[in-house]
Amino acid sequence: MFERKYDVIVVGAGHAGSEAAAAAANMGCSTLLITMNLQNIAQMSCNPAMGGIAKGQIVREIDALGGYSGLVSDTSAIQFKMLNKSKGPAMWSPRVQSDRMMFAEHWRQRLENTPNLDFYQEMVSGLLIENDRVVGVKTSLGIEVKAQSVILTNGTFLNGLIHIGDKQFGGGRAGERAATGITEELVKIGFESGRMKTGTPPRVDGRSLDYSKMVEQPGDDIPSKFSYLDETVPLSKQRSCYMSYTSPEVHELLKEGFDRSPMFNGRIKSVGPRYCPSIEDKINRFADKDRHQLFIEPEGWNTVEMYINGFSTSLPEDVQFRALSSVAGFEKVKFFRPGYAIEYDYFPPTQLKHTLETKLVEGLYFAGQINGTTGYEEAASQGLMAGINAALKVKEREEFVLQRSEAYIGVLIDDLITKGTEEPYRMFTSRAEYRTLLRQDNADFRLTGKSHEIGLASEERVRKMESKQKKSHGFVNYLKETSVIPEEANEVLEEKGSSPMRQSDKIFKVFSRPNITMDDVRKFSGVNDYILQNNLNEEELEQTEIQVKYSGYIEKEKNNADKLHRLEGIKIPSTFDYSRIKSMSYEAREKLKKIRPTSVSQASRISGVSPNDISVLLVYMGR
Template sequence: MTFKYDVIVVGAGHAGCEAACAAANLGSKTLLITMDMNKIAQMSCNPAIGGIAKGQIVREIDALGGNTGIVTDKTAIQFRMLNRSKGPAMWSPRAQSDREKFIHTWREIIENTDNLYLWQDSVKELVIKNNTVTGVLTNMDVQFSAKSVVITSGTFMNGLIHIGKTQLRGGRISEPASYGITEQLSELGITVGRMKTGTPVRIDGRSVHFELMAEQLGENDFHKFSYLDFEPRKLKQQSCWATYTNEEVHRILRQGLPDSPLFNGQIKSIGPRYCPSIETKIVTFPDKTEHQLFLEPEGETTREFYLNGFSSSLPLEIQLNALQKIPAFKDIQIYRPGYAIEYDYFDPTQLLHNLETKKIKNLFFAGQVNGTTGYEEAAGQGIIAGINAHINCHGGNPFILARNEAYIGVLIDDLVTKGVDEPYRMFTSRAEYRILLRQDDADMRLTEKSYNLGLASTQRHSLLIEKKEHINHLIEFAKNYSVKPQYINSGLEQLGTSPLKQGIKLIDLILRPQLSISKIAELIPALHKEIDKIKNRKDEIIEATEIRIKYEGYIDREKMIADKISRLENIRIKGKFDYNSIKQLSTEARQKLDKIDPETIAQAARIPGISPSDINILLVLSGR
């Protein structure tokens, strides 16, 4: 018996959940297959969402109509806006979540999404006919047919866990690995590689001397991840705690290096450079006498803590002995040691920008199977894969975000154009249009696109229109309202800024770095009255307005640069050339252009190893 669906999503991690919900909400009959329905959207590593550039991705997912931001807000036990000391292009939201409540909240959403169904099982084989995927076969020998299939298996494909010399087969501790898909796709010509990631020890908070650590409190202002969430945080807010390793800790860790899978040849795959294990840190930085560690709560009521900065695959006794040399952990009790895990991934240059594979039609990859690391990067790919899987079923143009439209666009373009030689992690530095891709305006950039597609709800769209109207009204008011010195100078002096010598427009006052709209509103009743007209998300709208005013010159300049570059994005070259026959191109250019077959001249220019002279040749051949 074969059960029929439009879209099948394999794996219910962060990518899989977003993919399945997107496809179902767009109208596709969708099946989400997971090995354990009690581990949906499990936070395998850090119980946190967001951070530098990652927080921007989550706001973009929310602006598109996804759920990661909503779930995070509902389960947050600490929230912070990182990089406040820098410009707004660098501000990045981050939240600690209650791990168990995060799972339960996601499952509640999935089970109440129309067109979305669950099946608990493992997929062992894809059904492929004439280079087109038509369904899956599970370990229970149940066959499901589908018009599109999305693979979001995370670290489970041929997963192998390392704790010292001990090796355990699994996709996560105490959870079985998945077998079959890698081998099948490899035989069909899909390039497969191995990567490595890791996770730290989990600590029993009852054994920690918190009085010997520095407390890090969260923030409780208006900032959230979801543009739909106006409610106060419901869970009890928790603190994080900071401490440091020391030379004695490092001495014990060095003693364990001969038994470290990372250094004795047991692990041969590549790990994330930007999230190194503690043993990698002491080898890479031998002169450093201490490394900062952060103890982070796993939930509102649990006593389990995550030790950020101490990822390790060293033997259990080495991890434990080293930790005991940190004063706050002298009486430490742990729930489990840190471990490393190796897993299969697919070279992402084998994908189109809609995340469909080039060799097998209607087959999509999203998440860590594309060589990325992080919940946010996975979820961002997931929602795009889910949207495009639906489009492949029902018709329409691929939904693709450009580099100047979203961090998600930067992420996917980097993957399919440049590939990966280590687990890919998003940073603000990867985006050339950071000022345009701020966390405060993800809805302004993306919600209209998603609403036109049919994914973003009417509520989201209405809130967007309302927000735009308020921002535009406040800007126009500031441009036209005149401020007289006699009415405001005493207040300006109290705020530490120079008094006026003559009347000016309100917008010129807002441009002063010492002043904010909220501070000025206390001095100007007319401005206060205009602000009072805002009913929903008042603080968010004021902040967005102020950013638009203060950074208008930078924003406009970056838009102009993006517009110039976009001209190259409009010169389509996919399928037009036999690159191997163009002898004017360098050998490296011929090989890489043939492998990736870029969509546009602009994408070709971003391929590593393609020189400006190679691009000029392509422009000439394109008649430009």
């Protein structure tokens, strides 16, 4: 069946595996995507949504690089929201509510229409390794498939164990069996493994809910979209979500099941996501809170199934039902299925290079929850980067690594490789020290050119990005060069409570004032004519406004990033012997020997390595 040798084999077809397979195939590599069930490609295992705080930035970065997540999110969206619009643009984060079935369907269609990509349905039970290099995989039927590189994106399936109350059974997801064999084989080779936990809430029948007792949560009045391409369009109609709250009565009903909770009776020993805790964990950790928000999210356009965001739980099903029935609007609730927790194997990501290739086995890459992350977006971005780097390695080309100042994806991977994680890692804007540079609006400026150089982003993407850049920069220059007289500006300034002008000034300077918007500036002579003559669209106008309003902050952050790049340029040889630096702390020597940073900048971010240790290291390196 498999006489040919593939360039790249991707194991698992979740968000990481789908992006990895698409990237490798689109870069011209013969690629095989192996998954346990081809009907569940890109399945949304948990909430039916993409994006959110910091996650939305990641989806836009994936799109700018030429990945599929943004396109699929746009075509399967049922609601769009730009979160944090009341804050500065560095915090703006796009999010869509998705049609779960449509999302998976559109992903599969895109993959099937991708050249160089083959599919096979079976469980991969082991790896073929020769001389510390991966040469293929073996399946549960004993079939061996040869390849130059392998990407593991196993999600929650590695020895997955599902918990509902005091019941537990093997599985990687509800209704699907766990994957076995790979963990044991990797541990024998010398990999360190651990266990993590995640969970999911009940799904209920929307016809049984009373929405009049809830708060409606509509989408944006003027929705936008994820992809920079014109291939997708914003939504013309949207479905609302709803919000309700738990209560002290609900909390008391939940507590009745705590003695049967696998979280509290010792059955679950692994660590769950800190920032997406189960409802029982919330009640336990935040005992002073008498209520918690619940978001009722539709699973699609044409289904009555509802996802109860905020009620993730592994309590017994009877406890779940009684407690949820006491929530306002849920008095007559009918369950489609109860919530559950799942434990699974992961591999601490300090065992990887920045390319996501393992340090122990050449040509073997890990992406997604196998690296200890949580979230579709985090997984998809890792899959994309693993797919890119596996393809580049096959082609014997230079690796592709994004710096912390270039992308949230760079922050994510650097955090994982350098610091590791002992709990499911989730991206936040606060993790990015250069977030003013890493906005969702400029991901194409930052990344599309880089991706095009390695052969992934299309000519169409580059042309569109260059046109947007040229138009917005041209408009900024126009505003810098064009003056406005006091008689024209003061009426607008008075309306906004801004001090009047006494003499003519450049429009750029007036626009820089707080509360002065693009709509205000368009009232000045010549501005609207310029916009119409140059055919500027909303995206280009928004980009111009951000460049004007935040030019000082952006410039300052660029200077800080340049300082980081200088340290990034000081490379540490892979054979460097830290044990001979006796003036460095013992902890620092041990951490540096284990992680093997590639640059002084990376070394400085390792937990336990002090500024003094870095100074000593620089002296020993002759700097």
